[in-house]
Amino acid sequence: MIELLQLRKEFPTKHGTVTALDGLTLEVPDAAIHGIVGPSGAGKSTLIRCLTLLERPTAGAVRIDGVDLTALPERELRQQRRRIGMVFQHVNLFDSRTAGANVAYPLRVAGLSKTKAKARAAELLEMVGLADRAGAYPAQLSGGQQQRVGIARALASSPSVLLCDEPSSALDWSTTRHLLEVIKNVSTTLGLTVLIITHEMAVVRQVCDSVSLLAKGRIVQSGPIGEVVADYGSQLSRDLIPLAAAPVGETRAQVEVSFSSADFSIQEVLRLLADLPDQVAIEAGTLETLAGHRVGRFSLHGQPEALKPAIARLREAGLYVTAISAAEKAEAAADSAAEVRSEAELEPGAAAQPGADTQLGADAEGGAPATPETEGEAGDQDAERHRATKASEEE
Amino acid sequence: MVEAILAASGGTYFSNTAFTSRIGAAILETLGQVAVSALVGVVVGLPLGLAVWYTARTGLAPNRLVNRILNVVVDLGRAIPFIVLMLLLIGFTRWLLGSTIGWQGGVPALAIGCIPFYARLAENAVRGVPLGKIEAAQMAGATRWQITWGVAVREARPDLVAAATVTFITLIGYSMITGTIGAGGLGDLIYNWGYTRNQTDILVMVVVIVLIMVEAIQILGDLIVRRLDHTR
DSSP states (O other), rough: OOOEEEEEEEEEEEEEEEEEEEEEEEEEEEEEEEEEEEETTHHHHHHHHHHTTOOOOOOEEEETTTTEEOOOOOOOOOHHHTTTTEEOOTTOOOOOHHHHHHHHHHHHHOOOOOOHHHHHHHHHHHHHTTTTTOOOGGSOOOHHHHHHHHHHHHTTTOOOOEEEEEETTSOOHHHHHHHHHHHHHHHHHHHHHEEEEEEEHHHHHHOOOOEEEEEEEEEEEEEEEEHHHHSTTTTTHHHHOOOOOOOOOOOOEEEEEETTTSSSSSHHHHHHTTTSOSSSSSEEEEEEEEEEEEEEEEEEEEHHHHHHHHHHHHHHHHHHHEEEEEEHHHHHHHHTTHHHHHHTTHHHHHHHSTGGGGTGGGGGGGOOOOHHHHHHHHHHHHHHHHHHHOOOOOO | OOOHHHHHHSSGGGOOHHHHHHHHHHHHHHHHHHHHOOOOOOOHHHHHHHHHHSTTTSSOOHHHHHHHHHHHHHHHHHSSHHHHHHHHTTTHHHHHHHHHHHGGGGGHHHHHHHHHHOOOOHHHHHHOHHHHHHHHHHHHOOOOHHHHIIIIIIHHHHHHHHHHHHHHHHHHHHHGGGGGGGHHHHOOOOOOOOITOHHHHHHHHHHHHHHHHHHHHHHHHHHHHHHOEEEE
């Protein structure tokens, strides 16, 4: 079990204090795989460095299985660190040692005899599928193999917690998938609590039971995958179920409808979508099973006047509908004069539909439309992933 | 070519008995002098360099004051011109060895001059080990001592050997100067036979021999580096 309590980290700089972690609290229960995502600069790296006490937090507590690491003197901290396995972004294998010796290193420094450490290292290498490469030096291994050796080394001292800091950032997607498979397997067989820091939503989708979104040193959203996904308008939900961006014409509008089998019958939703008039185009969509729930998101395009009644119908059925552009933003603009940007974007749609919002105004609470940038980003990521899958021949 | 030189010179170059009778011993003396000095330089210089790395801001035990002092020691040590160091150490050498005559007479000055030189090179080499590897060792539960020798020094081994090669070759150059205080070897041949007795042929031949020695040591050093370096 990992507990972070009011964790705070400040860096003094010439231009004043920079707060990297701003009173962060997080609990990862035993044997869970938890993902932490967030844009660069959100504090992900600082979080993991503070968690391992490689960087001393300014305030707050780090508890691993109930032991507060921040309170320990050097010697005991060293002991406790053996209960934390760490997988690094840059792997950080020792180039001067073979794969086997790298895995044996934590055991050797703990005083285990060479033969015993070697035997245990062989077991661990077998667990990550590299039994035959014990004698190879890191430079003779591929990136994916190196990271698997890294995992084996992290597991050498039988830790109860495995921390992974962007473990797949240097790997292509098929290698990443394989690596995540390995992490998932060892976590299940050894009952490990795993914390994965990543910027790839695909990593979260594949292995995580729960996820937290980090921004500006705080956790802004957190929960089991099923829950965060069902919070349709939330950042994590949108990032976890990305839709390819489809081009929208000047006069057309775009909305997204999101749903989960936790709340709806999928068949019913699909029937509802099928019954929409022909003027409403279903341009993009996804339906998949995530964390035991079928979750879906569809992108509808059309002239604002055709879209409006469709939106009303879907909302009547209780579905979550959010505006991406044009017509629906006209509504948002009418409701909140503060949204200067959407107002500017919306001129044509708004002009075409004066007063049309009365019909839909009741549901203004559905607000928080995602910005166009995040949409584009999600699309890019997706495209990149597909490219990676195609390009990879390794393993 | 050798025959041509012999024919043309008669009593010079390879038929110069002042040279032929001394050269074998001189080579051995110089090698002995440099080897002992380099050994002392590395054995003392490495820990000194490590101490600089260890106490640096990103080191295992940052200590600004100690780091500053060590840096000053290393830099001052390298700033003193060798000839000044050698002359200053004549008294110390006499006290230690009873005389400055013989190849041993050059050792104290060469060794002491070598220590800060190698210390700085060693510090650079160890600093080149990525911080991530040090952190990986910390996470493995290694002590600072284990990290220093088992990770930092071990990972830097190719660079440390390359630095030792540079040091050794630099010492060969400096050891020629010790010939002026009677400390034997090739330096003695250059100064007392080539320069003082005005035999240019001896100077030329010693230079050629030194060139061969330097090349041989460089090749040997590169060979060891290749053996230790598993990154390519």
